[in-house]
Amino acid sequence: MILAVLFANSVGNILVERFHGVPSEERLQWRSxxxxxxxxxxxxxxxxxLLVACHKSVYIVYTVLGDVSxxxxxxxxxxxxxxxxVILVITSAVKDVCGKPPTERRFLDKYGTICLCLDEIxxxxxxxxxxxxxxxxLIRLKPPTEF
Structure with a gap:
C-alpha cells in the first residue's frame, strides 16, 4: 500500500499531502x-x-523537482x-502540468490540476x-472513450 505522498517547498512547508491507511495521530510525526x-x-x-530510505518497515523514495520536494x-x-x-509518474505529471520543473509559485498556481493528477495516479x-x-x-473530467 502507498501510505503517503507529500509535496513540500524548499523550507519544509507541506504543499500537498495524501495519506492512505495512516491514523491521523501519526500524520504529524510522518510530516516532520x-x-x-x-x-x-x-x-x-x-x-x-531518486533517494531511498527505510524506516519502521516502510520504504521512502524522495526527490526534488524544481523548488518542490x-x-x-x-x-x-x-x-x-x-x-x-510511482514517483516517476508523479514527477512526469507535475512537469506536464507546470510545463517545466516547477517553482513554488508555479506549483501553487497549478495546485488544483496537480491534485487531480495525484488522485488519478x-x-x-x-x-x-x-x-x-x-x-x-481524466483530469479534464471527461469520461474515457475506450473500455
Missing amino acids: FLVKLGADNLKGVKNEE IYVVGKDEYDELALSE VWKGLLENTEKDRIRR
Whole structure:
C-alpha cells in the first residue's frame, strides 16, 4: 500500500499531502520525519535524482523537482522499486502540468490540476494510472472513450 505522498517547498512547508491507511495521530510525526529527511539529504541533489530510505518497515523514495520536494512512502508490495515507478509518474505529471520543473509559485498556481493528477495516479493507496495520455484525459473530467 502507498501510505503517503507529500509535496513540500524548499523550507519544509507541506504543499500537498495524501495519506492512505495512516491514523491521523501519526500524520504529524510522518510530516516532520519526511521534512527532516529531506532537509538532511536533498541539498545539492539534481532534479529527479531518486533517494531511498527505510524506516519502521516502510520504504521512502524522495526527490526534488524544481523548488518542490516529493516524498512517496509505501509498504508491503510497494517497495523501493515500485515506489520509484510511482514517483516517476508523479514527477512526469507535475512537469506536464507546470510545463517545466516547477517553482513554488508555479506549483501553487497549478495546485488544483496537480491534485487531480495525484488522485488519478494514486487511489486509496494503490497505483491506479501510469499512462500520461490517460491521466491527461481524466483530469479534464471527461469520461474515457475506450473500455
